[in-house]
Every structure is written in C-alpha cells, then in structure tokens.
Amino acid sequence: MKKTLIALAVLGTTSGLAQAQEVVVKIGHVGPLTGNIAHLGKDNENGARLAVEEYNTKGITIGGKKVKFELVGEDDAADPKTGNIVAQRLVDAGVKGVVGHLNSGTTIPASRIYNQSGIPMISPSATNVTLTQQGFANIFRTMANDAQQGSVIGKYAASKLGKTVAIIDDRTAYGQGLADEVEKGVKAAGGKVTSREFTNNQATDFMAILTKIKAQKPDVIVYTGMDAQGGPMLKQVKALGIPAKFVTGDGGCTPEFIKLAGDAMSEAAFCTQAGLPLDQIADKTFKDRFKKRFGADVQIYAPYSYDAAAALIEGMKAANSAEPSKYLAALKKVQFKGVTGEVAFDEKGDTKFGAITMYQYKAGNWVALK
Structure with a gap:
C-alpha cells in the first residue's frame, strides 16, 4: 500500500x-x-x-x-x-x-x-x-496599401469605365487617404476629376452630395469608405437616376455591401480588394x-x-x-x-507580396476580373 x-x-x-x-x-x-x-x-x-x-x-x-x-x-x-x-x-x-x-x-x-x-x-x-x-x-x-489600391482604382476608372470621375470619401484616415490616391490614379490615366466630395462614416443620407454630382454628369463615381455607407449610397444613386458607373474600395468589397445596396446592384458596380479572391489564396x-x-x-x-x-x-x-x-x-x-x-515584410513593415484585385458585380456576387 x-x-x-x-x-x-x-x-x-x-x-x-x-x-x-x-x-x-x-x-x-x-x-x-x-x-x-x-x-x-x-x-x-x-x-x-x-x-x-x-x-x-x-x-x-x-x-x-x-x-x-x-x-x-x-x-x-x-x-x-x-x-x-x-x-x-x-x-x-x-x-x-x-x-x-x-x-x-x-x-x-x-x-x-x-x-x-x-x-x-x-x-x-x-x-x-x-x-x-x-x-x-x-x-x-x-x-x-492604399497607394497601390488607389492607383488601380483611379487608372481603371479613367481608362476602362470613362474619362470623368467624381470622388466621395468618408473623411476617415482610410477614406480620405484612399481618395487622394484614386485622384492621382485618375490623372495619371489621363482622366478628369469632376469633384471631390465628402460625407462621414455614420451618414445615411447622401442626396445633397449626389444631386450636386448628378449635375456634373461624371462617367464614374468612386466612393472610398465602408460598406455601411457605400451600399445605401448606391441605392440613392439609382433613385436619382444617375447613369454613372459606381466603384468602391476594399471597405465596400463585401457581401454586406450587396445586401445593403439591394436592387441598385448591377454590372455597373465595381470594387477592389487589397488582396486575393478567396478562391485564389x-x-x-x-x-x-x-x-x-x-x-x-x-x-x-x-x-x-x-x-x-x-x-x-x-x-x-x-x-x-x-x-x-x-x-x-x-x-x-x-x-x-x-x-x-x-x-514576409519589407523594411517598413509592408507586405512584400501585396496584390490588388478588381471585382465587378455579376449574378449576385462580386466576381474577380482577370
């Protein structure tokens, strides 16, 4: 024992x-x-x-x-x-x-x-x-980062979707910083920025901004902000009968954006992601x-x-x-x-393997463009 x-x-x-x-x-x-x-x-x-x-x-x-x-x-x-x-x-x-x-x-x-x-x-x-x-x-x-993403958005908007671009940001560090890079990209591609407008990341009514933009007749509207504002904004774009194509950055490149935009979604809607599509990771x-x-x-x-x-x-x-x-x-x-x-990271801490993907809305989903 x-x-x-x-x-x-x-x-x-x-x-x-x-x-x-x-x-x-x-x-x-x-x-x-x-x-x-x-x-x-x-x-x-x-x-x-x-x-x-x-x-x-x-x-x-x-x-x-x-x-x-x-x-x-x-x-x-x-x-x-x-x-x-x-x-x-x-x-x-x-x-x-x-x-x-x-x-x-x-x-x-x-x-x-x-x-x-x-x-x-x-x-x-x-x-x-x-x-x-x-x-x-x-x-x-x-x-x-946004220097890469904004350049892709601006150049794509001004070379593939039209020549005149209106830019709206949400006045956050993300939104305003990305909008600045988009503007550079538009100009680098030979396009024209018709106006720079801004809202905030809690807004729900964009009619005043969009009415002003409508009078300018841009080919493209770019919104740099999150899906919570981007989806409702696109609905209001449709309500005002603005024929411009609509592009948003990675903050709006989500299933939630599609849900919030509802029947305003069409193949005239585009977004970017600072990364790869899920099926390509x-x-x-x-x-x-x-x-x-x-x-x-x-x-x-x-x-x-x-x-x-x-x-x-x-x-x-x-x-x-x-x-x-x-x-x-x-x-x-x-x-x-x-x-x-x-x-892996470079000397500043940025990824060494950054990628940007452009998407278009098709058949209920964001579909990566080749």
Missing part, C-alpha cells in the same frame, strides 16, 4: 510539473465589434482566433516550455479614442503581440501606443500609407474551415488576419521567445507560407 501511495504521489507531482511548464502567451486583437461595421471586425477577429486555435493543436514549444496561445479580443467601435483606450488595455494585460486594428483611423493612433510599449502590431486591413511610414520598427501589415480549405468553426462566410480580410496572427507566432518560434524585445528582430525576417500565400 505504501509503495502504491508513493507511486501515486510521484505521478501527481510529475503531472503538476508538466502543467506548470505550459505557458500562456496572450495575443491581442482589436476591431469594431459594435456599430455599423461590426461584421467586418468580427470577421477579422475570427480569422485571428482560427489561427490561434489551429496553432494550439501543434504542441508548440518555446524556450523549452509548451505554449498555449490565447486571443484577447477588444472592441474599438471604429473610434480612434476608443482604439487608444483598448490598445493601452491590451498593453496592460501583457499581450505579446497584437493583430489589428481594422480601420486606418484607429490603427494609426493606436500604433503609437504599441510602439511606445515595444509590442509588435500587425494589421490585416488598415491600408492607409501613413501606418508604415511613421518610422516604427514594430508595425506591420499583411495586405497591400494558397489555402483552398480556409473558407470551409472558417465556415465550419464560426458558422459564417468570410467577409473580406479574415485570411489576412489569420496570417497576421500566424506571423506573430512564427516570429516567436524563430526567436525561441515570446518576449517582444527578443522576437521582434525575427519577426522582421520571417517568411512562411500562410493561408493567403507567402508572408
């Missing part, structure tokens, strides 16, 4: 030591989980969550200890002030890296907080050029795994959010440390095959 008790005691001690060796590494995620683009924030969060869950099945060891990754989600409501608050909350919570934020307008100010704390941040969807031009060594993104099973896990279809940037979380983990693995000060150098050099394709 004594031998049995001793054996059980030793076994219990060994089990306790094994459990003690497992280390929890927190990775933060921030996006709008409330408000009119909450569906996009949840899409990003779910992408990061799936990455964390799948990496946890691999039994990863860092620094001689088994690691369990934990995603800590925060809601910034697409508001810069709230974004700063939750960024500091993640820092205080001891996260070792951050995936986010979604919007450029929240990501840019929050990046300063992460920079001051030395915590790596990778955005899967903030495309404003300024983000990676601040000189911060710990800020990255996994998709193309490297991991063809991603969308099915995502749907099985969350019961929802991918909206737009979930795969890039997955790769952002994966990049943080790959950097930790390469450095054999989860401490930001130790794995940041490895993160800068990391290159691996993610769900979207090859993942």
Whole structure:
C-alpha cells in the first residue's frame, strides 16, 4: 500500500510539473465589434482566433516550455479614442503581440501606443500609407496599401469605365487617404476629376452630395469608405437616376455591401480588394474551415488576419521567445507560407507580396476580373 501511495504521489507531482511548464502567451486583437461595421471586425477577429486555435493543436514549444496561445479580443467601435483606450488595455494585460486594428483611423493612433510599449502590431486591413511610414520598427501589415489600391482604382476608372470621375470619401484616415490616391490614379490615366466630395462614416443620407454630382454628369463615381455607407449610397444613386458607373474600395468589397445596396446592384458596380479572391489564396480549405468553426462566410480580410496572427507566432518560434524585445528582430525576417500565400515584410513593415484585385458585380456576387 505504501509503495502504491508513493507511486501515486510521484505521478501527481510529475503531472503538476508538466502543467506548470505550459505557458500562456496572450495575443491581442482589436476591431469594431459594435456599430455599423461590426461584421467586418468580427470577421477579422475570427480569422485571428482560427489561427490561434489551429496553432494550439501543434504542441508548440518555446524556450523549452509548451505554449498555449490565447486571443484577447477588444472592441474599438471604429473610434480612434476608443482604439487608444483598448490598445493601452491590451498593453496592460501583457499581450505579446497584437493583430489589428481594422480601420486606418484607429490603427494609426493606436500604433503609437504599441510602439511606445515595444509590442509588435500587425494589421490585416488598415491600408492607409501613413501606418508604415511613421518610422516604427514594430508595425506591420499583411495586405497591400492604399497607394497601390488607389492607383488601380483611379487608372481603371479613367481608362476602362470613362474619362470623368467624381470622388466621395468618408473623411476617415482610410477614406480620405484612399481618395487622394484614386485622384492621382485618375490623372495619371489621363482622366478628369469632376469633384471631390465628402460625407462621414455614420451618414445615411447622401442626396445633397449626389444631386450636386448628378449635375456634373461624371462617367464614374468612386466612393472610398465602408460598406455601411457605400451600399445605401448606391441605392440613392439609382433613385436619382444617375447613369454613372459606381466603384468602391476594399471597405465596400463585401457581401454586406450587396445586401445593403439591394436592387441598385448591377454590372455597373465595381470594387477592389487589397488582396486575393478567396478562391485564389494558397489555402483552398480556409473558407470551409472558417465556415465550419464560426458558422459564417468570410467577409473580406479574415485570411489576412489569420496570417497576421500566424506571423506573430512564427516570429516567436524563430526567436525561441515570446518576449517582444527578443522576437521582434525575427519577426522582421520571417517568411512562411500562410493561408493567403507567402508572408514576409519589407523594411517598413509592408507586405512584400501585396496584390490588388478588381471585382465587378455579376449574378449576385462580386466576381474577380482577370
């Protein structure tokens, strides 16, 4: 009996030591989980969550200890002030890296907080050029930026859809920054910008702006903002009988845009994505795994959010440390095959493998153009 008790005691001690060796590494995620683009924030969060869950099945060891990754989600409501608050909350919570934020307008100010704390941040969807031009060594993104996207929109609009273009932005860092790049693209293609108008990211009535634009008779209207405004705006374009083609950026390149625009959708509607179509990303099973896990279809940037979380983990693995000060150098050099394709960063933190895809609405869906 004594031998049995001793054996059980030793076994219990060994089990306790094994459990003690497992280390929890927190990775933060921030996006709008409330408000009119909450569906996009949840899409990003779910992408990061799936990455964390799948990496946890691999039994990863860092620094001689088994690691369990934990995603800590925060809601910034697409508001810069709230974004700063939750960024500091993640820092205080001891996260070792951050995936986010979604919007450029929240990501840019929050990046300063992460920079001051030395915590790596990778955005899967903030495309404003300024983000990676601040000189911060710990800020990255996994998709193309607005200089690339805006150029494609502007040149396509002025060379394929017409010659005169009216541009409307939502006055956010994302919307205004993309609109500036679109204007450059239009002019580079020999087109003419008939007007630059703006609204805001909470607006629902665009009649005054559109009535002014109607009188100018542009061939194309470009809206740089999110789907919550873009869909209703297109409905009002149709209501006013404006014959112009309608182009929106990646903020409107979603199933939700189609839903909100309703019967105003036609083959005269186009959008862009700072990335690849789902059927062209490297991991063809991603969308099915995502749907099985969350019961929802991918909206737009979930795969890039997955790769952002994966990049943080790959950097930790390469450095054999989860401490930001130790794995940041490895993160800068990391290159691996993610769900979207090859993942690696240039000296500024931009992806080395950025792609832009133009879509046209056909038969109920956004269809990638060749």
